[in-house]
Amino acid sequence: MTDRYAVIGNPVAHSKSPQIHAAFARANGDDLDFSLLPAPLDGFRATVAEFRAAGGKGLSVTLPFKLEALEIATSAAERARRAGAANFLRFEGTEILADNTDGAGLVRDLTQNLGIDFRDSRVLVVGAGGGARGIILPLLETGLRALRIVNRTADRAQALALEFASVAGRPALSGGGYAEIAGERYDVVINATSASIAGAVPALPLDIFASGSLAYDLMYAENDTPFMLFASQHGAARTADGLGMLVEQAAESYYLWRGVRPQTAGVLRALRHPA
Ligand code: NDP
Secondary structure, eight states, rough: EEEEEEEEEOTTTTTTTTHHHHHHHHTTTTTTTEEEEOTTTTHHHHHHHHHHHHHHOOOOOOOHHHHHHTTTTSSSSSHHHHHTSSSSEEETTTEEEOOOOOHHHHHHHHIIIIIOOGHHHHHHEOOSHHHHHHHHHHHHHOOOOEEEOOOOSSSHHHHHHHHHSSSTTTTEEEEEEEGGTTTTTTEEEEEEEEGGTTTTTOOOOOOOOOEEEEEEEEEOOSSSHHHHHHHHHHTTTTTEEHHHHHHHHHHHHHHHHHSSOOOOOHHHHHHSSSO
16 A cells, blocks of 8 residues: 655645655655645644544644644654654654654755765854754754854844753854854854745844855745845855755655655755756
8 A cells, every 4th residue: 555645734735845755755666645735724633633544654744833743742852852843743553753854954955965064163043933943953963163043032042052052062052142243253154034035134244154154044945045145245155045954854754754765966956957
């Protein structure tokens, strides 16, 4: 019988996940069906229950259900608990296993696709919402030299840094407002705010990009995002959007469901340059 998976969200029609997972399955000769699963805003649990009852094996979870996905889990990976959200569910008998593959996807995109060597890197994360929360632990685990979190509302960045301060063997980690980083330079600057969605750019000091630095926007779009344009104008050597993260988090999820790590380069190329 064909194994069934889906991406659940509201709205979800725009999701590229079915296309990505179908490509992984084709390349691996894997027999699976991956569909879109729209759920009413107040109907996440019922929609999941129905999908499970029909034999569904797992779900990819997108906005606005990532918090509820963690709540319904019978067990959750540390990175999901720390993120306070899950984008991955696997069903095994009566168990619901939750994970969060967003941060691992980002780190894999940065290291494997963009060639970042974190060992000597000073990294800046801009933003303190759900997107930022999901990437802090995987970033700390890369062995980077220093991680600074800044946010328009400084208190939220401070709180986030404090929350992750207990990670064993952590590198220098601090959080605060934009003004506090004036005069500092970073090798990797990650925009985890939702500013790009509104066509805006966080009001960061202009001199934060070290020579050779990479500016990365979690958001992806057909053209360069406002943050990528801002970074290029102010000294970033390279820019990237979050499409690679999307594909890599899907690959990590596929691996957790199927035990096989799919190749991502061809899928990413096809999404960037559709035939
Ligand atoms: P949240 O709503 O949880 O958080 C929004 C964050 O953006 C807050 O830190 C907020 O600051 C900040 N912000 C909003 N507008 C501005 C602005 N004009 N200037 C400065 N800061 C601003 O959103 P998420 O964290 O869930 O999402 C952030 C981004 O990450 C989105 O673009 C989302 O699409 C993307 N994302 C991409 C993924 C991928 O696979 N590529 C995965 C997950 C997320 P304040 O606290 O001051 O309000």
